[in-house]
Amino acid sequence: MLLMNADTRQSVACVSGRRVVDVLNRLDVRSVLLDDPTPLDLACQVDVPLDIDLDDWDAAESALRWLHATRPLDAVFSVYDAHLPLASYLAARLGTRGLDLRAALACHDKIRMRMLLAGGGVRVPDHLPAADPADAAAAARRLGLPVVVKKASGSGGRGSLLCRTAEDVLRAVAVLGPAPLLVERAVEGPEYAVQSITADGRTEVVGILAQHVGPGPRQAETGYDYPSGLSTEKEAEVAAFVTRALAVLGFDHAVSHTQVRLTADGPVLVNVAARPPGGQLCAATERLSGIDLTRAAAEIALGRPVTRGTPTATRVLYRCVTSESPGRAWYDLDGIDAPAVTLDVEPGDTVRSVDDPHGGSYGRIVVYGDDPAELESRYRAVFESLRLRVEPDNQ
Structure with a gap:
């Protein structure tokens, strides 16, 4: 009689996973994907696709608990801001590995995050909640201008506006409301993006990049540089600061992307995201450190050692493509080194200006x-070859 070998692979559930399905396949695990709905191309690549209303936590738990009873899961995780609380909730309810629910909720709720950090002695901007957006103006007056008005939960940078006048605050409320808001005093100083991995409560900072932001209320990211330009002592100070902040938030099993402002009085924490960074920062971090943060997120969830490759570069010059005015964007990719350029629009698509609140x-x-000189020259050559232009949209 022929006996089939039992499937001894680790089993992991991921909440929404286009960024991570390929990684799970390379890790050779039994994969369960929860999505709303599961895209057909991804459903064909995982072992168990589950179409679940991701806003219905009871339904998600019921479906996953049934699977867990028939074939135990080792971990539940996500690499998307919106789904981190659900993934951590499911991990806690099922008793599997996953990011601590306290940390996931803090990353989702900026007011909760600041309360925990301030209580743990980690510097954050002076701030006031505005559960009713109408209270934002009074909060701004009490804190003193300029302030940053942001959505209290989710949204990342697109839910945050710098306000220099009382009129700016009213406009921000109109753009960001009617959701609960957070108003905080604007922090002066250069900004840094810190990439880190935390496994079993131990954090390792794998990269610190100088971050550039654009003009206007949106303060959109416009680029990054590595090395950061900080002295060895200052980098160590920023790394220790972020490590402390993550411990206070309860990070145990996750990767993270943290934004820090460096003031004359030391670091101030702007935001923590319990996921790999967006854009091309994940690829940049892998080139500079040898660590693929998306793969690391899965490996940490599963309790595996983080895979470490050989760094292939010592510097990066990373610039976002923006426009000073709205219109239709045109460009030419002929003859351009394809890996160097990533564009989110097709020729002729409409774009907003970098200082637009929605831009x-x-x-x-x-x-x-x-x-450094060769890097600047290479960037300039790529940018000029792109022949980028934005023409007024007269339609």
Whole structure:
């Protein structure tokens, strides 16, 4: 009689996973994907696709608990801001590995995050909640201008506006409301993006990049540089600060992307995301550190050692493609080194200006190397070859 070998692979559930399905396949695990609905191309690549209303936590738990009873799961995780609380909730309810629910909720709720950090002695901007958006103006007066008005939950940078006047605050409320808001005093100083991995409560900072932001209330990201330009001592200070912040938030099993402002009085935490960074920052971090943060997120969830490759560059010059005015974007990719350019729009698509409250970047030019002058020259050559232009939209 022929006996079939039992499937001894680890089993993991991922809440929404286009960024991570390929990684799970390479890790050779039994994969369960929860989505609403599960895209057909991804459903064909996982072992168990589940179409679940991701806003119905009871239904998600019931479906996953049934699977867990028939074939135990080792972990539940997500690499998407909106689904981190659900993934951590499911992990806690099923008793599997996953990011601590306290940390997931703090990353989703900026007011909760600041309360935990301030209570743990980690510097955050002076702030006031505005559960009713109508209270934002009074909060701004009490804190003193300029302030940053942001949505209290989710949204990332697109839910945040810098306000220099009382009129700016009213406009921000109109754009961001009617959701509960957070008003905080604007922090002066250069900004840094810190990438880190936390396994079993131990955090390792794998990269610190100088972050550039654009003009206007949106303060959209416009680029990054590595090395950061900080001295060894200052980098160590920022790394220790972020490590402390993640411990206070309860991080145990996750990767993270943290934004820090460096003031004359030391670091101030702007935001923590319990996921790999967006854009091309994940690829940049892998080139510079040898660590694929999306793969690391899955490996940490599963309790595996993080895979470490060999870094292939010592410097990166990363610039977002933006426009000073709205209109239709045109460009030419002929003859351009394809890996260096990522564009989110097709030729002729409408784009907003970088200082528009709803604007931001619509592409990235990223070049790597070892020599700063060569890097700048290569970036300039790519940018000029792109022949980027934005023409007024007269329609």
